[in-house]
Amino acid sequence: MNIVILGSPASGKGTQASKLSKELEIPNISIGNIFRENIELNTQLGKLVKPYITKGKLVPDEITTRVVIEKLSELNINSGFILDGFPRNLAQAKAFQQYYNIDKAILIEIDDETVMRRISGRRICPNCGAIYNIYYEPPKYENRCDICGHPLIRRKDDNEQTAMKRLKDYKENTLPVIEFYDEKGILIRVNGLNSPDEIFDEITKSLTRVR
């Protein structure tokens, strides 16, 4: 089964994609991870995409689509695959379709307010790496790590402005992809406000039902 996972920023789709990959024993292709790894290893691809990513710009569609297709050709995908972070716009979805068929598109739905709170409320401990959210999982003492007592920090990108920009970008680019898969009758909507385990349950149940 070839699966695409869709959802707004902070919808938890990365978590679900990797859980599903283990459950179904099929590879999970996260375009974000591929780009990050290549930048870290300073490969040719890394050098090519780094300027876009560091400036917060989108990597051109031709590059992204080619990378995903090449990656799939290297993997054993006899039982299917999962795509996370791709396609992020209609052009990519249509280009990809000429190479591979998608059986199911899973959309993890959360409202804008939740997206904003999940991103802007995130605090991390620079000492031990613990992650908090001032709205959902606040530390016991204000701005102090429960584990090591170190003052918490907010990552540069975890602010309202960045969250708004990412949300706007998602709506402009990815909503047409959702419609595209909905029209094909392969879209599954799940409630992203539930706990990760509940979401995972809902996904696996709906996949068995339609199989």
Ligand SMILES: [Zn+2]
């Ligand atoms: Zn800590």
